Amino acid sequence: MTIGPEGCLDLVGHHVEGWAWLPAKPDRRLRVEILFDDPPIRVEVLADRHRPDLEAAGKGDGRHGFAVPLPASLIGREPVVNVCLPDFPNARLRGTPRRAILALGFVTLRTIRPLGTDLDRLRDFLAGMVRLNGGCADTAVPGMRDLQVWLAGGGDRCWLVAERGSRIVGHCRIGPGWPAQATSRALTLGIELHPDVHGFGLGRQLMLAAHRWASGRCARLELATLPHNARALALYRGLGYVDLGTAALPETGEIHRRMAIGLAAPCGSAWNAKRGITLVG
Ligand SMILES: CC(C)(COP(=O)(O)OP(=O)(O)OC[C@H]1O[C@@H](n2cnc3c(N)ncnc32)[C@H](O)[C@@H]1OP(=O)(O)O)[C@@H](O)C(=O)NCCC(=O)NCCS
Incomplete structure (x- = not known):
């Protein structure tokens, strides 16, 4: 071959x-x-x-x-x-x-609405990310019905998006699931930005928005990252996440670093106006 x-x-x-x-x-x-x-x-x-x-x-x-x-x-x-x-x-x-984005400008952080048009835009973004990474969007992106079912699942879940103008450039999902254990008072966080907007501090702002949403809803957040993902590790450690050791992804057995942060009570709305980032919705 x-x-x-x-x-x-x-x-x-x-x-x-x-x-x-x-x-x-x-x-x-x-x-x-x-x-x-x-x-x-x-x-x-x-x-x-x-x-x-x-x-x-x-x-x-x-x-x-x-x-x-x-x-x-x-x-x-x-x-x-x-x-x-x-x-x-x-x-x-x-x-x-x-x-080629050289200056990030204004970005809005908001929760996704469980409506067709909003979910279509989220699915388009997720499909674009899969294609960018060389994968097959047909199989890797959740269907509309799956998204609606997930969002309707209860008050323990939230899907945030970062929008630059009319374009979704990142998302962060919080909810139950691996690596957090079902019996714990922890929720799991996953974050992904389009590479066009890496390196502007948007990941940190999206994580902080997720922390604000989760404060008062769960005792701590957990996540898992590949050990060689230096940028993600730097971001998480900088935010105060601590290392809980390794965990194997159930589907593939791939070894990840499991990390967690304890959450205080709700911490208000000190949005980062300097960077032009606001949270609405
Ligand atoms: C991980 C991710 C969310 C980070 O968001 P970001 O806005 O690009 O983050 P930044 O570029 O501002 O960098 C975050 C930190 O990593 C550091 N960093 C940047 N590039 C780095 C590199 N190549 N190696 C090590 N550290 C790096 C930055 O200095 C910054 O640290 P600081 O806050 O102490 O200055 C984003 O890059 C992303 O979506 N990556 C692809 C998907 C992914 O890996 N998701 C996480 C899966 S667990």
Whole structure:
């Protein structure tokens, strides 16, 4: 069986960074085409930069990275960025397409409404995230009915979304389920932001909003994260989550770090106006 090229668009900001290689020919350096819209600009580069993380992950000698600056004429225009491999027209890099957001601006945090249009938008966001990560949205995204049933399940659950303009850019779900034990007074939290808005502190604000919702509703929040997810671990530790050891994901057995934070009584509404983040609904 021939294994095609593999790669990922890691970062889109002042620079566009990623990697691409052909596992069957690890010494080959692949041509990469970066396409910006608004107005269309095309940049071609060779994926030949050494990246220690690629080498450590067994991607040949690790010389498969690429990085190009965002064209000066596009700064502030938030262009869509796509990456293609001219020698493999059918290949698609994980993490594509993306939007080059350099300043977050105003974001609204709110609870999802159990209405068709709102749930459709949430499902579209979740499907986009699955596709971005190379998965199949048809099987991985909960159906409308499942979402409605989950939301109607009781006062022990809440689904928050972060909206930038009319676009959902992140979500955070709190409710019963693994890794919290059914007999404990704990609920479980899960969070995911679109990579376009990583690194602006939005994860922290969404978590704090979730804590405010959960205060008075449960004694503590639990979560599980992959041990190599350094950004998530930094976020959780910075918020005061403590390590409870390891836990295996029931479906796959994959080892996660289990963490928890104790919650005080409801803590008011000191929203972060400085960052332009408000919670409504
Ligand atoms: C994890 C996630 C919610 C974090 O949100 P975020 O807004 O991007 O967080 P930030 O970029 O502001 O970074 C949070 C912390 O991690 C640190 N950090 C950022 N990048 C890092 C990296 N590559 N390695 C280590 N720490 C990093 C930041 O300095 C910050 O710490 P600080 O608050 O002490 O300054 C978000 O990146 C995300 O959705 N990731 C994909 C999905 C995911 O991993 N979900 C969690 C599953 S358990």
